Each structure stands twice: as structure tokens, then as C-alpha cells.
Amino acid sequence: MGNSATFEVEVVGGARSGRGRRLRGAIRPWLAPKVVVGSTIVVILIVVGALAPWISPYDPNGQNLARVLRPPDWLFGPHVLGTDAVGRDILSRLFYGARISLVIAVMVVIISGVVGLALGAISGYFAGTIDFAIQKLVEVVWAFPPLLLAVAIMAFLGQGLENLILALVSQRWIAYCRVSRGQALSLRTREFVDAARSLGAGHTRIILHHILPNLFPSAVVIGTFSMASAIISEAALSFLGLGVPPEIPTWGTMLADGRTYISTSWWLALFPGLCIFFTVLGINLLGDGLRDILDPRLKRSGSGIG
Amino acid sequence: MLGYLLRRVIATIPVVVLISLLVFLLIHAAPGDPADLLLSEEASPQDIADARRRWGLDQPIYIQYLRFLANILSGDLGTSFRYADPVITLIGERLPATIELAIASLLIAIILGIPLGVWAGAKPNSWADNLGSMFGFFGISMPNFWFGIMLILVVSGYFNWLPSSGRSTYGVAQGSETSFYIIQSLAAGNMKAAWDGIKFVIMPAIALGTGMMGLIMRVTRSSVLEIMNEDYVRTARAKGLGERTVLWRHVLRNALVPIITVVGLELGTLLSGSIIVETVFAWPGSGSLLIAAIQSRDYPLITGTVLTYTIAFVVINFTIDILYALIDPRIRFGK
Numbered sequence: 054m055g056n057s058a059t060f061e062v063e064v065v066g067g068a069r070s071g072r073g074r075r076l077r078g079a080i081r082p083w084l085a086p087k088v089v090v091g092s093t094i095v096v097i098l099i100v101v102g103a104l105a106p107w108i109s110p111y112d113p114n115g116q117n118l119a120r121v122l123r124p125p126d127w128l129f130g131p132h133v134l135g136t137d138a139v140g141r142d143i144l145s146r147l148f149y150g151a152r153i154s155l156v157i158a159v160m161v162v163i164i165s166g167v168v169g170l171a172l173g174a175i176s177g178y179f180a181g182t183i184d185f186a187i188q189k190l191v192e193v194v195w196a197f198p199p200l201l202l203a204v205a206i207m208a209f210l211g212q213g214l215e216n217l218i219l220a221l222v223s224q225r226w227i228a229y230c231r232v233s234r235g236q237a238l239s240l241r242t243r244e245f246v247d248a249a250r251s252l253g254a255g256h257t258r259i260i261l262h263h264i265l266p267n268l269f270p271s272a273v274v275i276g277t278f279s280m281a282s283a284i285i286s287e288a289a290l291s292f293l294g295l296g297v298p299p300e301i302p303t304w305g306t307m308l309a310d311g312r313t314y315i316s317t318s319w320w321l322a323l324f325p326g327l328c329i330f331f332t333v334l335g336i337n338l339l340g341d342g343l344r345d346i347l348d349p350r351l352k353r354s355g356s357g358i359g
Numbered sequence: 360m361l362g363y364l365l366r367r368v369i370a371t372i373p374v375v376v377l378i379s380l381l382v383f384l385l386i387h388a389a390p391g392d393p394a395d396l397l398l399s400e401e402a403s404p405q406d407i408a409d410a411r412r413r414w415g416l417d418q419p420i421y422i423q424y425l426r427f428l429a430n431i432l433s434g435d436l437g438t439s440f441r442y443a444d445p446v447i448t449l450i451g452e453r454l455p456a457t458i459e460l461a462i463a464s465l466l467i468a469i470i471l472g473i474p475l476g477v478w479a480g481a482k483p484n485s486w487a488d489n490l491g492s493m494f495g496f497f498g499i500s501m502p503n504f505w506f507g508i509m510l511i512l513v514v515s516g517y518f519n520w521l522p523s524s525g526r527s528t529y530g531v532a533q534g535s536e537t538s539f540y541i542i543q544s545l546a547a548g549n550m551k552a553a554w555d556g557i558k559f560v561i562m563p564a565i566a567l568g569t570g571m572m573g574l575i576m577r578v579t580r581s582s583v584l585e586i587m588n589e590d591y592v593r594t595a596r597a598k599g600l601g602e603r604t605v606l607w608r609h610v611l612r613n614a615l616v617p618i619i620t621v622v623g624l625e626l627g628t629l630l631s632g633s634i635i636v637e638t639v640f641a642w643p644g645s646g647s648l649l650i651a652a653i654q655s656r657d658y659p660l661i662t663g664t665v666l667t668y669t670i671a672f673v674v675i676n677f678t679i680d681i682l683y684a685l686i687d688p689r690i691r692f693g694k
Contacts (some may be wrong), residue, residue: 068602079519094620193377198672200631205382205665209389210654285502292504293650312639313510325507342494 088342094335102152111142113149113302124319135320143320146302147328153303154332157214158283161221162276168222169229170272174226176230177237184234191227199224199287207295217296221283228275233268242265260307270347279342281333283309288329304329363684371677378669379431382662383424389658437659441652446663452647453669455539456526456635457644461629463541463560465622472572473618474610476579480614481606483584491576498573503632507566507639514562521562523602525640531555563640567632571625572657578621582614598639623679682689 081086102110111135117140123133125143126287134143175188205221210216240246241264249263290296291305292312299306304325309321392434397496402410415426430437436446479491515523522528531552541556586592587610596602596610634646641647645664652660 064527068400189373189377193374193381196374196378196673196676197669198627198631200634201668202666204631204649204653205385205661208661208665209385209658211390230405281500286504289504292636292637295653308508315508315512316516322505322508322512326509327501329502329505330500333502334496335495337500 073160075128082346085342085345087338088346091335091337091339093237094331095339098151098332102155103146105148105152107282108144109142109148110355111145113146114141114300117141122314122321124318127319134324135318137307137321137347138314141302141308146162146208147304147324149302150304150307150325151332152330153301154287157218157287158220159278160218161283161287162280164218165222165225165279165335166272166276169226170233170265170268173230173233174260174268177234178237178241178260178264186307187230189232191230194224195227197219197224200289203286203290203297204271204293207290212298216298217287217290220290220295221286225279225283229272230277231272231322232275236268237264237314240267254324270308271272274340274344274347277336277343281336281340284329284333284336287354360684364681365497367680370411371673375670376428377429378673380424380483382666382669383427386658386662398636401544412480413665429443431519434667436663439652439657439660440451441660442656444493445657449660450663450667453643453645453648456642458542459539459559459569460515460563460633460637460644461626462640463564463569464633465630467564467568467620468571468575470621472575476576477583477606477611478581479576481587481610490597491580495573495577498569498576501569502565502571504635507563507636511639512617513658518629519534522559522562523562526556526559527552527644528559530634566639566645567629567636570632571622574625575618575620578617579614581618583610586613619679621626623676629688630668630672652662 071213117136120132120136120140122138123132123136123140124133126354132142132144134147136142137146171189172190176184180301197205202223206223207216210219246259246263249259287296288303288305288308291303292309294306294309296305297303307325308322308329311318311325314321398606415423418426434447436450439446439449442449475491475494477492478594479485479488482488500514533615541553541560544550544553544556592609593607595605600608634649636642637644637646638650645667649661649664649668651657652664
């Protein structure tokens with residue numbers, strides 16, 4: 054009797070440590086250096102963007118012609134990172150730039166995700182003529198070199214936030230659409246879909262409740278990489294003068310200004326570029342880590358790197 | 360093979376037609392009537408009516424599209440407002456510069472990317488590998504236009520080693536703006552001019568090629584890593600070949616197919632990247648032509664450049680597909 058009790062305790066203890074090991078195993082990938090570094094950068098960015106109006110030392114559009122092209126004062130003066138050609142404070146503009154970049158990128162990623170997932174799920178689930186039509190659309194939009202379609206859209210429709218988002222979404226939904234179509238094509242023949250159908254579920258219900266939830270993990274991974282590329286593209290368009298109107302501070306327009314004064318004022322071009330670089334690096338690192346955790350299969354399909 | 364070629368050509372035609380439709384719709388989605396946009400503010404209502412008739416803007420929209428398509432197919436991309444020259448001539452003059460820049464970037468990416476990738480793949484998880492993968496991350500996260508500006512800042516501004524804009528030194532080159540300057544100078548044995556051209560192309564080519572280099576490195580690494588475990592590599596080692604011979608003769612040769620794939624896929628990125636990099640370095644190519652056209656609202660020139668870039672991209676992809684079918688017979692017969 055006593056023996057058996059000891060035995061019981063041992064089994065329970067063994068199970069507990071096993072569960073602990075499993076738990077640690079589940080947490081470990083989230084502690085990979087790239088996930089930690091990546092999410093730290095992203096969190097800093099979100100905080101800075103959200104608090105921009107409160108932490109900016111100056112009005113981002115406040116001109117001060119008495120303090121034009123002032124080099125960085127670092128911590129010893131009023132303009133930590135210097136001023137631009139019309140005396141606007143670089144640091145304040147960078148803070149507001151984080152806000153704009155982030156808002157645009159998030160909107161672009163969400164809209165592309167919704168469009169791409171919907172079209173991909175419909176395309177893969179119904180197959181046949183609908184699939185053919187959607188895939189033709191994918192083929193045509195994808196036939197444009199990356200960014201060129203966005204440039205063309207901005208050139209013809211003109212500057213502005215809505216057009217910019219449309220331009221950035223124009224090719225970005227395709228990655229979601231392709232991956233989710235492939236997955237939907239195989240999901241539609243699976244037993245649980247058959248089961249749902251035999252229980253009387255309609256197409257809409259099957260797509261919403263049985264297909265879509267299975268497409269989310271890949272979509273999250275694609276979303277992170279697509280956010281990084283959206284930030285670069287937005288900066289590129291703004292740099293070319295094809296982004297939001299010039300009075301809104303963005304990293305891309307700051308860089309374009311910086312290029313004009315490159316021979317005299319290095320700080321104008323250095324800081325916004327560093328912001329873009331670290332932001333994109335952080336998101337890419339996070340995306341790479343998320344891919345390892347959520348969807349290792351994507352690793353070979355070439356989204357992002359490696 | 361001929362059948363495959365024919366099938367591919369036929370499959371490409373609807374894509375080109377749909378591309379032209381998409382561009383046509385974009386032009387028509389532009390705010391304002393094209394005639395108002397295209398004529399100066401002093402134009403009388405009579406002038407505008409005349410222009411509308413001349414450009415066919417009074418016709419139904421599907422007739423307008425068919426005319427647009429017919430013009431494209433006959434190689435007529437219209438006349439530039441700003442230069443008053445045929446759009447196709449203007450683009451033709453600028454294309455050599457863009458192609459030369461693209462070739463230079465590709466060379467840099469391949470010459471540096473492949474050896475780094477082989478090195479990292481042959482010694483996984485070594486310091487070389489870790490350094491390489493960090494490099495890869497930096498490569499894809501670095502916006503090429505910022506990298507270009509930083510190169511100008513340091514290399515031209517601080518050290519004054521290389522010229523920061525343009526394509527050739529005035530006086531050294533003759534008629535260089537509209538030709539394959541470096542290639543022609545080399546062919547003609549004019550080393551002074553060739554070196555002049557190379558000095559100008561180095562920085563833009565690095566700015567444009569770095570992203571692709573990172574990617575080539577990553578792909579080379581992973582395919583080398585995979586092939587190192589193949590039986591024939593073990594056989595090659597077992598028969599006493601040196602590690603270097605095994606690596607370069609047996610491993611790299613088999614790793615080339617995925618590398619070619621990535622290079623092909625990324626040519627589009629290179630093409631559109633050139634638009635921005637050309638603007639940064641005032642490189643007189645078709646990309647900076649497009650941006651200048653947008654700034655001066657030269658709509659025929661914008662349309663023509665966008666179509667040229669896109670059709671070039673379609674042709675490149677088509678050629679790569681054909682190359683594959685040549686290399687790998689399975690593609691020809693399978694679906």
C-alpha cells in the first residue's frame with residue numbers, strides 16, 4: 054500500500070516535470086535573440102509613435118529661420134539631432150515620422166491581408182472558373198515590376214493618403230492570396246470540410262469557420278514581412294515625392310530633403326535613414342522568428358529571406 | 360520544345376493585353392479630363408474640343424482603349440509633351456544606361472554573393488556563417504536609396520574618391536549619354552573612357568546590388584548546405600578529392616539552379632530599384648526619365664516608360680522560363 058502511494062507520487066512528479074519541460078519548450082522559441090531584438094525595436098517604435106505629440110520637444114512643422122541647418126547638439130543644446138533647411142527640429146519630425154510610417158504600414162498590411170486572404174480562400178475553395186479569373190488577376194498585377202505599379206498609381210492619381218495606401222496595397226495582397234489559395238485548395242478536400250458540408254453548412258460558413266482559421270498562421274508571418282516592405286516602399290515613394298503631401302513629416306520626405314543638402318548637412322540624411330533601417334531590420338527579425346514558431350513550412354517558400 | 364515555346368507565347372499574350380488595359384484604366388482614373396491636363400491654361404474651349412477630337416477623347420471608352428492597344432502594338436507610344444519627341448525614341452536613348460547599371464549591379468551581387476554563400480554553407484554555424492547571415496539581414500533591411508545617399512556622403516563627400524552623379528566626365532566621353540558607354544569604350548580599346556565610366560558606375564551599382572547580394576548569399580548558403588549531405592559529395596570525398604575541388608566542382612555546380620531562380624525572380628526588384636537609385640545618383644537612365652516625367656506631368660512619357668518596364672519584365676520572366684525548360688526537361692512535359 055505504502056509502496057503504491059510512493060509510486061503514485063513519483064508518477065505525478067514525473068508528469069509535472071514533463072509538463073514543465075514542455076512549457077519551457079513552448080516558451081523557448083519566443084526567447085530567440087531575433088524575436089527579442091525584433092520585438093524590442095517594434096515596441097519602441099510603437100511607443101514613440103503613439104507618444105509623439107507628448108515627447109516631441111518641438112512642433113514638427115514649426116519653422117525657425119534663425120536656426121537653419123543647425124548640426125546636432127546631442128545632449129548639450131536645444132536641438133538634439135539638429136534642424137533642417139527651414140529650422141524644423143529633426144528629432145520631433147522623426148517621432149512624428151514613426152507615427153505616420155507605422156499607421157500607413159499597419160493599414161496597408163491589414164487591407165492587403167483581408168483582400169488577399171478573401172480572394173485566396175475563395176479562389177482555392179471554389180476552384181474552377183472563379184479560381185481562373187482570380188489567378189489571371191494575380192498574374193497581371195504581378196507582371197509589373199515591384200514598386201512600379203505603385204509609382205504609376207501615384208503618378209496618375211496624385212499624392213494623398215488614400216492613393217498612397219491603394220498604391221502600397223496594389224501588389225502586396227498577392228503574397229497572401231497565393232499562399233492561402235494553395236492551402237485552401239488542399240483544405241477543401243479534407244474530412245472536416247466534408248463533415249461540415251454533410252451537416253448542412255453552406256459555402257460562406259465553411260469558408261469563414263473552417264477554411265479561414267487555418268490560413269491565419271501563414272498570414273501573420275507574411276504580414277510581418279509585408280509590413281517591413283511597406284515601410285521601405287512608403288519611404289521610397291515619399292523620397293521620390295510621390296507619397297503623402299509634403300507638409301506631413303515622413304522619413305522618406307526627410308531623406309529627400311537630406312539628399313538636397315548632402316554636401317553640407319549630413320545629419321539631415323543620416324537620421325531618417327537610420328530610423329527606416331532599424332525599423333525594417335527589427336520587423337524582419339521578428340518576422341523570421343515568428344516564421345520559425347508559427348509556420349516552419351513557409352521557410353522554403355521564399356517569403357522574406359532564408 | 361517548340362510546342363512548349365508556342366504554348367508559353369500564347370499564354371503571355373492575354374497578360375500583355377491585360378497589362379495595357381490596367382494602365383489604360385489608370386490613365387482614365389486620373390482626376391480631370393486628359394485634354395484639360397494636357398493643354399495649357401490659355402487654351403480656348405474650341406482648342407480643347409479640337410484636341411479632344413484629335414486624341415479621340417470624344418469616342419466611347421472601348422474604342423479609345425482599342426486605339427491605345429493598337430498604338431502600343433505598332434510601337435507608337437505617343438509624343439512627349441515636354442520634349443516633343445516620340446516617347447519610344449526618348450526611352451530608347453535612356454535604356455542603355457539603365458541596362459549597363461543593371462549589369463554592373465548584377466556582377467557585384469554575384470561576384471560577392473556566391474563565394475560568401477559557399478563559405479557560409481560549407482561551414483554552418485561558424486563565425487563566417489553568422490557574419491554572413493547578419494549581412495543578409497542588413498542587406499534586405501537597408502533601403503537602397505538611403506544606402507546610396509550614405510555612399511555619396513562618405514565616398515564622394517568625405518573622401519572625394521568617386522563622382523557622385525551622372526555617368527561620365529564631360530570632355531572624356533563623346534556621345535556617352537545614349538549608348539553602352541563602358542562596354543563600347545572597352546570594345547574600342549579606349550581605356551581612359553572605360554575607366555571613367557567604371558568610376559561613375561561603382562557607387563550606384565553597389566547601392567542597387569547589395570540587396571540582391573544578400574539574397575544570393577542566403578540562397579547559395581542553404582542550397583550548398585543541402586547538397587553537402589548528398590551521396591555524390593560523399594563519393595567525391597571518398598575517392599580522395601580535396602575539399603576545395605569537392606566544393607567548387609561538385610557542390611556549387613549543383614547549387615546553381617536555385618541561385619539562377621533567385622536571380623531571375625529578383626531582376627524585377629533590380630529593375631524597379633533602378634528607378635530610385637538612378638534618381639539618387641542622377642544616372643541618366645530610363646528610371647530617372649520616369650521620375651522626371653512624373654514631376655513635369657508628361658503623361659505620354661509616364662505611360663510609355665511604365666509599359667516599357669513592365670513588358671521588359673514580362674519578357675525577362677518569359678526568357679527565364681524557357682531557359683528552365685531547356686535545362687530541365689521535366690518542366691516541358693509536366694504541368
